[in-house]
Amino acid sequence: MSSGANMHITVRLQFAKNVASFSDIATAIGQAGGDIVGIDVISSSKTHTVRDITVSVLDSKHADVVVDTLRKTSGVKVIHVSDRTFLMHIGGKIEVKSKIPIKTRDDLARVYTPGVARICTAIAEDPTKAYSLTIKRNTVAVISDGTAVLGLGDVGPYAAMPVMEGKAMLFKQLAGVDAFPICLDTKDTDEIVQIVKAIAPAFGGINLEDIAAPRCFEIEERLKQELDIPVFHDDQHGTAVVLLAGLLNALKIVDKKIENIKVVLTGIGAAGIACTKILLAAGVKNIIGVDRQGAIHRGVQYDNPYWNEYANMTNPENISGSLSDVIAGADVFIGVSAPGILTVEDVKKMAKDPIVFAMANPVPEIDPEVAEPYVRVMATGRSDYPNQINNVLCFPGIFRGALDCRAIEINEEMKLAAAEAIASVVTDEELSKHTLSRACSTIKWQKKCAKPS
Numbered sequence: 001m002s003s004g005a006n007m008h009i010t011v012r013l014q015f016a017k018n019v020a021s022f023s024d025i026a027t028a029i030g031q032a033g034g035d036i037v038g039i040d041v042i043s044s045s046k047t048h049t050v051r052d053i054t055v056s057v058l059d060s061k062h063a064d065v066v067v068d069t070l071r072k073t074s075g076v077k078v079i080h081v082s083d084r085t086f087l088m089h090i091g092g093k094i095e096v097k098s099k100i101p102i103k104t105r106d107d108l109a110r111v112y113t114p115g116v117a118r119i120c121t122a123i124a125e126d127p128t129k130a131y132s133l134t135i136k137r138n139t140v141a142v143i144s145d146g147t148a149v150l151g152l153g154d155v156g157p158y159a160a161m162p163v164m165e166g167k168a169m170l171f172k173q174l175a176g177v178d179a180f181p182i183c184l185d186t187k188d189t190d191e192i193v194q195i196v197k198a199i200a201p202a203f204g205g206i207n208l209e210d211i212a213a214p215r216c217f218e219i220e221e222r223l224k225q226e227l228d229i230p231v232f233h234d235d236q237h238g239t240a241v242v243l244l245a246g247l248l249n250a251l252k253i254v255d256k257k258i259e260n261i262k263v264v265l266t267g268i269g270a271a272g273i274a275c276t277k278i279l280l281a282a283g284v285k286n287i288i289g290v291d292r293q294g295a296i297h298r299g300v301q302y303d304n305p306y307w308n309e310y311a312n313m314t315n316p317e318n319i320s321g322s323l324s325d326v327i328a329g330a331d332v333f334i335g336v337s338a339p340g341i342l343t344v345e346d347v348k349k350m351a352k353d354p355i356v357f358a359m360a361n362p363v364p365e366i367d368p369e370v371a372e373p374y375v376r377v378m379a380t381g382r383s384d385y386p387n388q389i390n391n392v393l394c395f396p397g398i399f400r401g402a403l404d405c406r407a408i409e410i411n412e413e414m415k416l417a418a419a420e421a422i423a424s425v426v427t428d429e430e431l432s433k434h435t436l437s438r439a440c441s442t443i444k445w446q447k448k449c450a451k452p453s
């Protein structure tokens, strides 16, 4: 399955009018499996035409095939190839803007020295004034060490930036929260805790992102203890909230009760452990976690202490075996693990009306188009398929609520309330196997989360 969401390339071509026609070009692209979605004439002379042809392709390899085919077409010269997703990232995706124009010396004297000194003094005398006189009350730090970026793994702090910039955009656009991407060039737990504590005065909340398990658990716990602003590991709690929201709606479609279902969840890391905990809190009784070595069960001493704890709270029948073994009879599959690990054969073994949430990004555990004929409800984490179950449905709104009521934490009750609120955005009349969730719907429910803690 393609990892490039809706990948389009734009190829600028020059072709000699007496050698090649546009239909030759269209045929070449079609034969290479590309789909023309746009044509712009750039210039035309008696002998040559230059056109920008935008082509939908499956992925980067497929793009190379299309371009190679064009290069081999007689009379055609490829001038350059661009990718609209790359174009969107040139120079980064966000910027800082002033709220007040500085037009006069008087303005300057008030926003900056000497006027600003009186503001500093006021805050020094009463630090809570930082909430009214600085950006703190509406600003969140998006912190990553780049060790578990989407499902790409440890790609490092530089490569993590596009995701963190994207999260900052979503905070702003969906909930009006100002967010800064901060990617740290360290994997040391103590150092990360120390750095985040040291920068905390500027922020009203800390959103930890894409920090690998199990280190993420300690970092979050210590920061929660030591800071008086909400600290929220999005991959754990944002994911858990949206998963529960999606499941509540999916269960209505299949008419099953949460306490009766069997759930198999793959990927017992940051997202998987938090998803399991919220499902247990919501009433699921039978949940089996599967990681690379198979089902997590009691009777094994795992090196990962979180898995020993996991074995004690899940898998009531203490079943061992591979994903293919334990999936038999499951009502729900939840994947927060790795691409392509669920097969159609596995899905066929599930109970009647299977619910499959293949949430790994960017490539899910099963291609939704392959799974679709065998499942009742299918969801992924992607924006280019129906039923997006992605923490973007949660983190902007839950922080909006937390900042507005100046909450000092985001607790379990707030997460459950957020899940129910997100689920409720889709009304019973609208609910169908293709409208489980509504992406970008945080504005409507965020107010419900904004209760003082």
Ligand SMILES: NC(=O)C1=CN([C@@H]2O[C@H](COP(=O)(O)OP(=O)(O)OC[C@H]3O[C@@H](n4cnc5c(N)ncnc54)[C@H](O)[C@@H]3O)[C@@H](O)[C@H]2O)C=CC1
Residues within 6 Å of the ligand: 148, 149, 150, 151, 152, 210, 211, 212, 213, 234, 235, 239, 266, 267, 268, 269, 270, 271, 272, 290, 291, 292, 335, 336, 337, 338, 341, 359, 360, 361, 362, 380, 381, 389, 390, 391, 392
């Ligand atoms: N849709 C959404 O909103 C979200 C999706 N995710 C996705 O979930 C995945 C995991 O993310 P995190 O929990 O943050 O990472 P993590 O690194 O904390 O955990 C990943 C876990 O998956 C396990 N795993 C890897 N390959 C596996 C396989 N073949 N079979 C079974 N288990 C396997 C790893 O051993 C590890 O325990 C990523 O693909 C990520 O993009 C994560 C957060 C939100």
Ligand SMILES: CC(=O)C(=O)O
Residues within 6 Å of the ligand: 148, 149, 150, 151, 210, 234, 235, 360, 361, 381, 390, 391, 392
């Ligand atoms: C969506 C997200 O946070 C992830 O895949 O890591």
Ligand SMILES: [Mg+2]
Residues within 6 Å of the ligand: 150, 209, 210, 234, 235
């Ligand atoms: Mg993430």
